[in-house]
Amino acid sequence: AQSVTQLGSHVSVSEGALVLLRCNYSSSVPPYLFWYVQYPNQGLQLLLKYTTGATLVKGINGFEAEFKKSETSFHLTKPSAHMSDAAEYFCAVSDLGIVQGAQKLVFGQGTRLTINP
């Protein structure tokens, strides 16, 4: 079964500093990987996804993530943090191989990002 581990439940960076949120996964099949962002008392919004092809994936709001198969990682980065980036971030892996049907996701525990002025 697939699983996701996000290293660090809380990450704090200064405005303008590099953001690095770590995600490691386990999967018995080549994975589909996702990063979602959640603002307080709201649903989740997709930041970016990896399916196949280029291992460096660019998303919205200046975020990007790199799929590293050898390290089973999909870390999320942003070169320069902005106050509006403060939110909770979730890494997720798909739970299906080549079976037709619903896209079940397995989520990590989440990382709360705080931006210091």
Place this chain on the structure above:
Amino acid sequence: DGGITQSPKYLFRKEGQNVTLSCEQNLNHDAMYWYRQDPGQGLRLIYYSQIVNDFQKGDIAEGYSVSREKKESFPLTVTSAQKNPTAFYLCASSIRRGRGRTGANVLTFGAGSRLTVL
């Protein structure tokens, strides 16, 4: 605008009462999902439905029930059998993935319903 509407946004319930959370989508998606979110535990899948009149248990289905009588609607009932129902509940939808690895279908989420049991 297309999207997912969850209601109510906040709900209080006394112990022993059943409560139903509404989820409606106008995205013409076949698949719908219910997730439960607790602090520090991420999201856990309760139930999902691939098509009308069909639904499957997720990882934590005990104490919950669902129905899928219409494509647009996937209500979740939290029954009195659910031991710890206080949580944030998120509904999502997606298109059905076609046969083979044709690409990931992105889940679209509603804004959530926060249930508190008094």
